[in-house]
Amino acid sequence: MEGRFLKTSSASPESEFDIPRVSIYALSPKEGTLSDDSISSLLDRTREFSSEHGIVLQFFDREKIHGKEQLISALYHALRSKATGRSRTRELSVDIARYAAGERQIHVALRQVGLKEGTSKIIVLVFFPIEVRDKQEELENKLLGLFTELRMQIEPGLEFDKEGLAEALERTALVELKL
Numbered sequence: 001m002e003g004r005f006l007k008t009s010s011a012s013p014e015s016e017f018d019i020p021r022v023s024i025y026a027l028s029p030k031e032g033t034l035s036d037d038s039i040s041s042l043l044d045r046t047r048e049f050s051s052e053h054g055i056v057l058q059f060f061d062r063e064k065i066h067g068k069e070q071l072i073s074a075l076y077h078a079l080r081s082k083a084t085g086r087s088r089t090r091e092l093s094v095d096i097a098r099y100a101a102g103e104r105q106i107h108v109a110l111r112q113v114g115l116k117e118g119t120s121k122i123i124v125l126v127f128f129p130i131e132v133r134d135k136q137e138e139l140e141n142k143l144l145g146l147f148t149e150l151r152m153q154i155e156p157g158l159e160f161d162k163e164g165l166a167e168a169l170e171r172t173a174l175v176e177l178k179l
Helices: 036-053 068-083 092-101 106-113 130-149 162-178
Strands: 004-007 021-029 056-061 122-128 152-154
Touching (some): 036 056, 068 122, 068 162, 092 122, 092 162, 130 152
Antiparallel strands (some): 021 152, 056 122
């Protein structure tokens, strides 16, 4: 699939340690940048899609993310936080954003790594819980169709500014210590 540059495989369902299945897409608005209306539409429609199909999506300003490792680390921390009852939110997607930003406060995290008016480069992390893994390919095709319908272009690759990766991973790990 064009645009997806990461797809992890899963251990067998019987395995004690199930590796999350994740896809990461690079997107850009066909209009060039996001407006407040296009952000609202994107988030509303994808939230509806996510709820309907049992997947988790989190959008980021691509310029604030330093590597797929930052996103995967944020996902693992968020999953562990939920599993141990230490999550500060009801939504896994919000916890992913908090960890990706390295911030305890939700509003600070979303301001730091979330979408804003004028954003031109977007990254979306899609997490497929075990309950929907047998439909992953079908759901990804539907999701790509939804992105197209929402006037988003799927970018054929993604380059990160790796300069800040080590610091970003350290901030992700420190979020739990701030609790």
